[in-house]
Structure formats: structure tokens, C-alpha cells
Amino acid sequence: MKLFRYLLVIFFLINFNLLNAQDEDLERKIIKNLRCLVCQGQSIYDSDSEFANSLKILVKKKLEDGKNEKQIYDYLKNKYGEWILYDPKFNKNTYFLWLLPILIFIIGGAIVFKIFIMRKN
Amino acid sequence: MKIKIFPVFLFIIFFIIFVIFYKGLQNSNIYIPNINTEKNIPIFEAKTFIGNKKINSKDIFRSDKYYLMNIWSSWCVPCKEEHPFLINLSKQKNIEIIGLNYKDNNKNAKIFLNELSNPYNLIFLDNNGTIAIEWGAYGVPESFLIHKNKIIKKIIGPINKDSLLEIKELIQ
Numbered sequence: 001m002k003l004f005r006y007l008l009v010i011f012f013l014i015n016f017n018l019l020n021a022q023d024e025d026l027e028r029k030i031i032k033n034l035r036c037l038v039c040q041g042q043s044i045y046d047s048d049s050e051f052a053n054s055l056k057i058l059v060k061k062k063l064e065d066g067k068n069e070k071q072i073y074d075y076l077k078n079k080y081g082e083w084i085l086y087d088p089k090f091n092k093n094t095y096f097l098w099l100l101p102i103l104i105f106i107i108g109g110a111i112v113f114k115i116f117i118m119r120k121n
Numbered sequence: 122m123k124i125k126i127f128p129v130f131l132f133i134i135f136f137i138i139f140v141i142f143y144k145g146l147q148n149s150n151i152y153i154p155n156i157n158t159e160k161n162i163p164i165f166e167a168k169t170f171i172g173n174k175k176i177n178s179k180d181i182f183r184s185d186k187y188y189l190m191n192i193w194s195s196w197c198v199p200c201k202e203e204h205p206f207l208i209n210l211s212k213q214k215n216i217e218i219i220g221l222n223y224k225d226n227n228k229n230a231k232i233f234l235n236e237l238s239n240p241y242n243l244i245f246l247d248n249n250g251t252i253a254i255e256w257g258a259y260g261v262p263e264s265f266l267i268h269k270n271k272i273i274k275k276i277i278g279p280i281n282k283d284s285l286l287e288i289k290e291l292i293q
């Protein structure tokens with residue numbers, strides 16, 4: 001019975017997320033993943049700078065022209081570099097960024113494991 | 122004496138991480154797009170400032186000439202600062218200056234040019250800022266030196282004495 005209840009909660013959580021994802025249209029999703037180069041640290045979606053407003057218009061125009069998400073990202077990456085994307089791809093400049101959390105996780109795990117073994121002994 | 126490998130290993134790892142982050146502190150956290158890459162100029166259609174005629178960029182840029190594409194606006198203060206340098210550059214025979222009037226009020230732009238004089242051979246209108254994005258710009262003023270349909274130099278911010286000299290040397 002308990003297990004059933006847990007499953008029910010998980011089921012609702014998953015559905016809730018799906019509902020949110022469906023609400024967000026593609027345009028919003030794209031501009032949320034683009035970084036404003038004028039007010040750095042804000043996304044294009046959050047920013048109200050001239051650059052951000054122009055980029056919002058451009059993304060809309062590109063979608064109307066039938067371009068897909070990846071094509072728009074590639075287009076902007078070509079103009080401004082990888083930095084414009086909030087979701088940087090794995091390459092020689094970003095491997096440290098991607099691997100560091102895993103590295104810290106392994107080291108942390110090792111410390112915990114070591115302490116655990118020591119206590120047991 | 123038995124050396125404990127684990128604490129030493131841990132110390133080394135954290136030391137490496139510390140050094141990387143410490144070095145990272147000294148880097149500027151303001152990102153500037155790469156300005157040294159040669160890129161083909163974008164193809165776009167825009168209306169002209171005078172006459173309001175639709176023109177394709179292909180009909181403007183010839184491959185045997187140097188062009189300076191300058192993004193400007195009457196509300197932009199640094200544009201006023203760079204204007205004398207543009208006037209100076211417009212006296213050179215082998216370069217044409219093309220203006221891109223960025224998100225401007227037509228009346229104010231005309232007053233701006235009447236007051237400070239007009240260095241541009243041609244001016245395009247960019248009312249919603251999308252053409253500036255085609256050029257990879259993110260603010261005003263920005264300038265692009267073009268030769269053989271390629272951007273050979275990009276200047277972010279106003280043109281100054283040094284960049285003017287550099288442009289003059291490049292177009293010799």
C-alpha cells in the first residue's frame with residue numbers, strides 16, 4: 001500500500017512536469033537558453049536590453065521561417081560563439097566544466113567511503 | 122615510515138582545483154565575442170535611410186573595394202565621440218563607409234547628421250535591431266572593416282585614434 005502511494009506521488013510529479021513543458025512553447029524555451037551579452041548573467045528571456053529585444057524578434061522570425069531549435073542555436077553560435085548558449089556542449093574548452101562535478105562527487109564519495117570503513121574497523 | 126597516500130592524494134587534488142579557480146579569478150568575466158576571425162559578410166535586405174528604398178546587400182559590397190560598416194544611432198553618446206574619426210576616414214579614397222542606423226528615430230538621426238556632417242556613402246535602416254544581429258553585433262557603436270566580401274576587422278565600441286590608424290594601415 002505504501003509503495004502504491006509513493007508510485008502515485010511520482011506519477012503526479014512526472015505529469016506535472018510534462019504539463020509545464022507543454023505550456024512553454026518552443027520560442028520561450030529557446031530564448032531562455034540564450035545568454036544576453038549586454039547584461040551578462042541574464043538570459044534573453046529575462047533581459048530587457050536593446051540586444052535582448054532584437055534577439056527575441058529574430059528568434060521569432062527564424063521560427064516563422066521554419067528553422068528548428070538546433071538551427072537557431074547553430075546560427076547564433078556562429079555569430080557570437082558558444083558562450084551565447086546556457087547549455088554549453090562538451091568540447092575541449094568545456095570538458096573541465098562538465099567533468100568537475102563528477103570529479104568532486106567521486107572524491108566526496110571516496111572520503112565518505114573511507115570514513116565509513118574506518119568507523120567499521 | 123608508511124606514507125598515507127590518501128590524504129596526500131586528496132591534498133593534491135584540492136590544490137589543483139584551488140590553483141585553477143584562483144587563476145580563473147584573474148580572468149575578466151565579461152565575455153567579448155571573438156573579433157579576430159575572418160567571416161563572410163551576411164546577406165541581408167534593408168531599407169535605405171534616404172529614399173526608403175529596399176536594397177540587397179549583395180548589390181552594395183563589391184569585392185575590389187574596402188568598406189567600413191558602422192552601426193550607429195543618434196541616441197548613442199559614444200557614436201558622437203567616434204564621429205570625427207569617421208569624417209576623417211571618409212576623406213580616404215579607397216574606402217566607403219556604410220552606416221547602419223540602429224533602432225533610431227528618423228528625425229533625430231537626420232538632425233545628428235546635419236549637426237556633425239555625414240561621413241556615410243550609404244545608410245541602411247535597422248529599426249528592430251535584427252540586421253545588427255546578422256552582423257554579430259550586440260551594441261552600438263560597432264564597426265566592421267570589409268574586403269573581398271569578408272570581415273577583416275571588427276571594432277567593438279567607438280573608433281578612436283588607434284583604431285583609425287590601424288584601419289588606415291590595413292587599407293593601404
